[in-house]
Amino acid sequence: MAILSTPRSAVQLASKGRPLKEHLFRIALMASLAIALAFLAMLLLYVVEKGWPRLNSMLWENQPSIRRPETSGIQSGILGTLWIIALTAVMALPTGILAAIYLEEYADRTKWYNKLIELNISNLAAVPSIVYGILGLGIIARWLQFGFTVMTGAVTISLLVLPIVIISAREAIRAVPPSIREGSLALGATQWQTIYRQVLPASIPGIATGSILALSRAIGEAAPFLMLGAATLVRFNPEGVWSSFTVLPLQIYSFISRPQEEFSILASAAIVILLAILLLMNSVAIWLRNRYQKRW
Amino acid sequence: MSEIGISVPNVNVRGPEVPRTIEALDPVFTVSNLSVFYGDYEAVRGVDMTIGNREITAMIGPSGCGKSTVLRCFNRMNDLIPGARAVGEILYHDENLYGDHVDPIEVRRRIGMVFQKPNPFPKSIYDNIAYGPRVNGIKGNMDEIVEEALTKAALWDEVKDKIKQNALSLSGGQQQRLCIARAIAVKPDVILMDEPCSALDPIATTKIEDLMQELTRDYTIVIVTHNMQQAARVSDRTAFFTAEVDGAGVRHGRLVEFDETSRIFTNPSDKRTEDYITGRFG
Numbered sequence: 072m073a074i075l076s077t078p079r080s081a082v083q084l085a086s087k088g089r090p091l092k093e094h095l096f097r098i099a100l101m102a103s104l105a106i107a108l109a110f111l112a113m114l115l116l117y118v119v120e121k122g123w124p125r126l127n128s129m130l131w132e133n134q135p136s137i138r139r140p141e142t143s144g145i146q147s148g149i150l151g152t153l154w155i156i157a158l159t160a161v162m163a164l165p166t167g168i169l170a171a172i173y174l175e176e177y178a179d180r181t182k183w184y185n186k187l188i189e190l191n192i193s194n195l196a197a198v199p200s201i202v203y204g205i206l207g208l209g210i211i212a213r214w215l216q217f218g219f220t221v222m223t224g225a226v227t228i229s230l231l232v233l234p235i236v237i238i239s240a241r242e243a244i245r246a247v248p249p250s251i252r253e254g255s256l257a258l259g260a261t262q263w264q265t266i267y268r269q270v271l272p273a274s275i276p277g278i279a280t281g282s283i284l285a286l287s288r289a290i291g292e293a294a295p296f297l298m299l300g301a302a303t304l305v306r307f308n309p310e311g312v313w314s315s316f317t318v319l320p321l322q323i324y325s326f327i328s329r330p331q332e333e334f335s336i337l338a339s340a341a342i343v344i345l346l347a348i349l350l351l352m353n354s355v356a357i358w359l360r361n362r363y364q365k366r367w
Numbered sequence: 368m369s370e371i372g373i374s375v376p377n378v379n380v381r382g383p384e385v386p387r388t389i390e391a392l393d394p395v396f397t398v399s400n401l402s403v404f405y406g407d408y409e410a411v412r413g414v415d416m417t418i419g420n421r422e423i424t425a426m427i428g429p430s431g432c433g434k435s436t437v438l439r440c441f442n443r444m445n446d447l448i449p450g451a452r453a454v455g456e457i458l459y460h461d462e463n464l465y466g467d468h469v470d471p472i473e474v475r476r477r478i479g480m481v482f483q484k485p486n487p488f489p490k491s492i493y494d495n496i497a498y499g500p501r502v503n504g505i506k507g508n509m510d511e512i513v514e515e516a517l518t519k520a521a522l523w524d525e526v527k528d529k530i531k532q533n534a535l536s537l538s539g540g541q542q543q544r545l546c547i548a549r550a551i552a553v554k555p556d557v558i559l560m561d562e563p564c565s566a567l568d569p570i571a572t573t574k575i576e577d578l579m580q581e582l583t584r585d586y587t588i589v590i591v592t593h594n595m596q597q598a599a600r601v602s603d604r605t606a607f608f609t610a611e612v613d614g615a616g617v618r619h620g621r622l623v624e625f626d627e628t629s630r631i632f633t634n635p636s637d638k639r640t641e642d643y644i645t646g647r648f649g
Contacts, residue, residue, distance in 0.1 A: 179449055180449075181449060181450075248486075253444070253447070254482065255488070257475055257479065257480040257482075258475065258476070258502065258503075258550070259472055259473070259475045259476030259477075259499065259502065260472075260498075260502040264502045268498070268502065
């Protein structure tokens with residue numbers, strides 16, 4: 072039996088200090104995550120605590136007022152933001168999704184003009200939002216004479232989110248396996264039937280998630296609206312697409328730039344509302360993704 | 368059943384019922400001098416063969432010999448690859464498949480295809496089958512069409528109680544038979560199969576092979592396979608392809624030999640065929 076047993080010294084299973092390194096690495100990873108979360112928590116706590124006294128129904132029932140900050144609301148801002156987002160969704164989503172379908176399903180990627188389009192869409196996604204504000208001011212507000220209206224704001228924001236919508240919709244479309252397209256085409260389906268009946272239904276959850284995230288980015292934008300010269304303190308609600316308007320980030324900006332402490336509290340309360348809308352949209356996106364996620 | 372050759376023992380070869388002919392007597396496809404290009408690269412050069420009506424034709428050969436490429440010419444699936452083009456002629460009955468006025472959509476409706484990996488749509492079993500008839504505007508009782516297609520594909524008994532369930536919940540073998548049923552539902556003339564059993568276990572493979580024999584009563588089948596025993600078991604005629612390097616050092620797929628399956632496996636006329644089927648290369 073002595074032959075069968077290996078001498079103890081031959082097997083080296085003892086630790087060589089690796090567990091310590093593993094440990095340190097894990098701690099570094101968790102610390103990075105903790106820093107990000109801690110700042111988010113601090114920010115949330117700060118605004119909720121500061122805005123708490125004003126987090127009541129007056130906030131969305133009243134219009135903003137310079138003279139009575141203690142009863143001032145942000146109704147015009149909330150409604151302005153909702154108008155802009157709805158109109159942006161109507162304009163940017165169909166355009167962006169159709170553009171993504173063209174790029175993924177029809178465009179011949181070897182052609183120079185398609186390569187140019189792809190490159191430029193990636194570039195556009197990285198253009199600072201204030202540049203879109205300049206574009207909106209020069210072309211949409213002045214040249215097309217749309218003025219400082221909901222329409223001008225929505226067109227500008229649509230241009231801003233369009234590259235993001237296109238990029239995320241392309242990713243969702245690309246995630247549909249080619250074998251599904253082949254299977255459909257091999258049955259005598261046309262290319263459009265294949266896209267409409269197979270590719271789109273399979274990629275809608277991904278497209279919806281990306282679109283919502285793109286729109287929720289648009290909600291937080293203040294710079295392009297500043298550039299457009301949207302009034303910061305509007306005491307009436309937008310009544311249509313040709314009405315003048317303000318949005319929540321601009322309203323917050325105007326409150327904060329005033330010296331009175333009441334306005335600072337009001338701004339915090341408005342930030343909480345803005346964050347609530349954002350979180351709501353993002354949770355819808357996450358819910359959609361988990362609910363309809365396809366596993367091939 | 369014909370004599371079994373010593374080179375491939377224990378293989379059941381489907382025998383000829385008619386006197387030996389290299390070319391099919393009643394051809395569905397007549398391929399003449401077919402070459403397929405991807406851009407400037409000639410992937411397959413100078414193929415001549417015929418596909419007989421209500422027969423099973425197998426295409427065998429080592430990887431990269433162009434057998435799938437040729438198969439995908441029969442329903443013009445190669446059109447979907449940018450830069451791919453076919454030169455030469457493929458007659459489908461009397462009509463040139465690559466003629467100017469030919470609509471590839473119409474071609475694919477008549478010439479169905481089953482792929483290497485089962486690719487059911489992420490929909491219910493019912494909707495998978497009904498998809499082809501729907502996109503082709505086939506009128507009629509859809510429930511009957513679905514039941515008939517599933518019955519022909521020997522799947523009806525297994526799925527009749529869960530017809531509204533997602534097709535992805537089926538096993539791999541069932542999924543592949545679903546794909547065959549899906550192809551049958553548009554009432555094609557020919558079914559092309561691109562290594563239909565390569566992702567399946569032996570039992571599922573046997574089921575598909577039995578099904579293929581059943582289907583030859585109504586359909587012409589062309590199958591690409593890596594499995595020589597499978598070709599020997601199921602097919603009437605076999606085409607052996609290989610890759611050759613020409614004078615310029617470029618690899619092309621070539622058709623080496625095309626004959627009745629029993630002949631290919633017992634008495635091949637080309638040395639390369641013999642080497643391949645006896646396992647000396649490939």
